[in-house]
Amino acid sequence: MNAPARTLELGRVGESVKRVDAIPKVTGEFAYSSDLFAAGMLWGHTVRSPHAHALIEEVDISEAVGMAGVHAVLTHTDVPGAKAYGLEFADQPVLAIERVRYFGEPVAIVAAEHPEQARRAAERIRVAYEPLEPVVDPERATEQEPIHDGRPTAGHGFRDDPRPNVVRSIVIRHGDPDAQGEVTVSGVYELGIQDQAFLGPESGLAVPDGEGGVDVYVATQWLHVDRDQVAPCLGLDPEQVRIHLSGVGGAFGGREDLSMQIHASMLALHTNRPVKMVYNREESFVGHIHRHPAKIWMEHRAKRDGKLVNVRARILLDGGAYASSSAAVTANASAFACGPYAVENALVECACVYTNNPPCGAMRGFGAVQSCFAHEAQMDKLGAELGMDPVELRLRNALAPGDSLPTGQKITGSFPAAEVIRRAAALPIPEPEELPRDALRLPGGSGNTTRGEGVRRGVGFAVGFKNVCYSEGFDDSTAARVRLAASDDGIAAVVHCAAAEVGQGVVNVILQTARTELDLDEVVLGSATTSSVGSAGSASASRMTWMAAGAVQLACRAAKDELERRGGDLEHGETIDVERVYHHRPTTPLDRETGQVTGDGAHVAYICAAMRVVAEVDVELGLTRVVWIGTAQDVGKAVNPQAVYGQIEGGIAQGLGLALMEEIQTQDGLITNASFTDYLIPTTLDMPPVEAQLVEEPEPDAPYGVKGVGEPPTVVSTAAVASALRDATGRQLTRVPVRPDEIVGLP
Amino acid sequence: MRVELTVNGERREADAWAGESLLYVLRERLGLPGSKNACEQGECGSCSVLLDGRLVCACLVLAAQADGHELVTVEGLGEEAGLHPVQEAFAETGAVQCGFCTPGFVVATADLLARNPRPSDDEIREALSGNLCRCTGYAKIFDAVRLAAGS
Amino acid sequence: MDVLTPTTLDEALRMKAERPDAVPIQGGTDVMVELNFDRARPAVLLNLNELAELRGWSRENGSIRLGAGLTYTEAMEAPLAEKLPALAEASRTVGGPQIRNRGTVGGNLGTASPAGDALPPLLIGDAVVELASIRGERTVPLNEFLTGPKRNALADDELILGARVRAAHGAQTFMKVGPRNAMVISVVSLALTVDRERDEVRAAFGSAGPVARLVSARLADLDGFPERVAAAASPIDDVRGSAAYRSHALSVLTARAVERCLQ
């Protein structure tokens, strides 16, 4: 077993501590954003485009307006302020204007007393569309009509790429991109669209404050950036929009972009009633962005001894209809394209394009997942070509502190790539289990398809890495506020930090840090709203532990200093209230032409993981059972070891899902499997036991040496599972999710 | 239409639109949002409740079908003295992350252990295969079930 | 929308005669998904949950009678599971425990999906479907009852009472291919029995044509049987799998099932 089963109630940094929200979550009392209720509340509903690309000729709401129970029917003409918003570029209309660019794009919104009334009214809104040819092939998108007027992402310091429909393109030229090796392997790799599939659907409650402003209770990853997008569209000052963190039922990147926030607020302000919106599962699949599907061409040139000489990669990401965080995903996919290996020469060309496919943006692993799948397949191929053990090959090339990435950035912090490889490779793999055994422990599982016929075993290995914190000059700082007051047994503290608790356990990081710094048990978590404390930045990029710990540490130390100044004690009624903002070390943009670092460097720090997978594959039916996964992960310092193991196990499950079953399928831009019936995520019978080892090599710049832990398991597990499948089947398996057809060798 | 049922030992009644699921009535009419609404298509088990002692998805029961029947939801699992042992175990082992799946898992686990107090690992996996969790990868959920079974 | 909840079968049949547009709902595992996702808004729902007449199963002169309200969980329990092993194995593949506790054989017949997992095991057991209305009762062989994808021979005023099926006379098995190891709608499925009394191998497949379908052969004539079963299928490409894969898998499943049942 990985983690201690027993936890402490009030532990400090480095101890396994029971989640502070565990009890309300197990009893059902914890209030998620879909559980909210207010007196006089109405239900909002969204009318969405059935087309992937069409002109809107007319929206006729006249019939819907007068229906029983209906209080508002709004279209783009009712958007009070800015008509468009976006995480990085405001290219997405609040409600479609003249044109829809993807299947499910919001066109109108309704508020009614009962959800059924809202649905019936929505049905009566007549939208006349003139369908347009959708741009759906990313390889052809740069030759087709632009789907956006102007170039929404041009002029942001990005490389000038005049082709239509380019969101961002990056070229990294490192060393001599024409350098030759003694051995060359190449391949073309593809990944389908993955969905975050968090279980808590998009939902929330908007409550008008009676003075023209609005309070929005919502599940999000970044309160302040929500506010900064919502307020302009409502035509309000930021202070008039207060975003409150409600219970978040998982996020994984899918809640970085807005969903129902502006819509519910518009309806609430229009009706002067609280408005609740809850997406159903089908709507959720169109209501948020997905992981970018990718096609990757890679060539590795190496010496006979396995040393990499040159990596050449071309990466094409399909960003879908709106930019979301595509520009940053593009940067990650290219910066990490060569893997955690030292390569002196590289040429990486990466482009993300607009299409009329589902919009893509942030998902756990953020660009690194796609690249890792390709570079690890290549490393396996190279190992086979050289007749070299795959672990040995990786060790020979492992990046280490002092080495440089293809972006030219020198690794200055901790980077135990060789150590994670060694530790993962040293984990003993389980012996093959004898037959006969219950079908549940065979490929096909409860489907009862084999008693052992056709079953082959394979062992795979992969290594991956990515960055922690935002990059390329973005100062994603985090604020924390500490309030000390006299209590019956001394001093009690309240800590506010707007870090979004999305399930990852940052609430415990905040509390454990505060207890450690203040040397106090009595620490309470204060409210997280945009009005109680400054921005925390996003719960993403594996950054929240580092940044929240940094901010809470600063605020606590300031509060303690103040307490000392006041003689070490507080009178009854006397308080200390300090807020501090923590910044990670500065970063700078990549050179727009060469992709090489400028100034301080593009990234703050890196995290890596290595993984070993044992799988059994029924090679006649193409079905798989992953038997066991062993991993070693670079975590810096585990603040709450139990939670770290939990992140690793959960992150692996998502990568395994992408390897084996998860894909949003589309036809001419329309999603054809928007349900949990046909978009499959791993069940209890799909996840193997995980043996995880934490490699704690402190990050010099970070509080307590912490790093992030959420993403590496997802980055590496897709590649590692695919590697095991290749070993079992002897097939190339260049596309994930791997379809049974490919395993059995059907065209 | 009017629906009368016993929820967690209490007689409750609600006026509902005829097309409403039991899940909607619990969450939106009876003030019991503990049962979750992750899919409303029977695929995730987050809405698991015990209907006349049998584990079912509340999202797939028509509210009117529960009329006159007995229901236990996650809110009614705990004992007077405090948490149900399964709830304790989930909190203790780190089986809860975002927690959205937790009420469903807790109810399904309580049902499993009531029928089979010492389940094997295969039995645990099969009994919980109708409950999806997107956060934990299930390992700590299995730890929780084993801990609860031992207690 | 309205819900009618009869407490006796007679009352139910009268209601159905009066309101032929009423949609029966038993376990609700198909009907509720339609309602929750706004794909159907029937004027009336006919709740069959209170009808004792539809529950359980019984022996009837050598055959087994399954009530329409028999759940998958019940079909997995002894002694029924020993009499109809393929149905029990199929039931174990249906959804998760929550679905198996509610979903019924009658509902599977009512939905008549090509992917209905109860159908292949019933087909290899020569099932006949029992239907009733105020006009009287009738029985229809299952292969005639299934008239197309999600279509069956049920008249507007009729309800399904249950199915009569031949108990296993020899080994049986059921296999279902899905892209994950639990909780899947079948990509392709197969029920097979070696019936030594009749000197016959009977195979029925699901999800490989518009309806589940039976193919049989003499025990002495098993050469090429897997290919014959695959050839009898007319699968399509859809989000769950390709036609080519379904045909391929069907012949693999058949070969394995024959071997399993001959042992």
Ligand SMILES: Cc1cc2nc3c(=O)[nH]c(=O)nc-3n(C[C@H](O)[C@H](O)[C@H](O)COP(=O)(O)OP(=O)(O)OC[C@H]3O[C@@H](n4cnc5c(N)ncnc54)[C@H](O)[C@@H]3O)c2cc1C
């Ligand atoms: C998550 C999930 C997983 C599933 N997995 C599977 C699976 O693996 N395999 C599979 O085969 N199915 C599966 N299903 C579908 C469903 O569970 C089955 O078809 C089940 O047998 C339906 O039974 P029910 O009693 O719930 O039917 P209901 O939903 O109550 O009814 C289904 C249909 O039958 C009609 N009907 C029901 N009873 C009668 C009657 N007595 N007389 C006339 N008409 C009647 C109804 O009007 C309706 O048209 C799944 C469903 C869900 C939600």
Ligand code: FES
């Ligand atoms: S909400 Fe009922 S099963 Fe998912």
Ligand code: FES
């Ligand atoms: S804890 Fe988030 S879905 Fe299970």
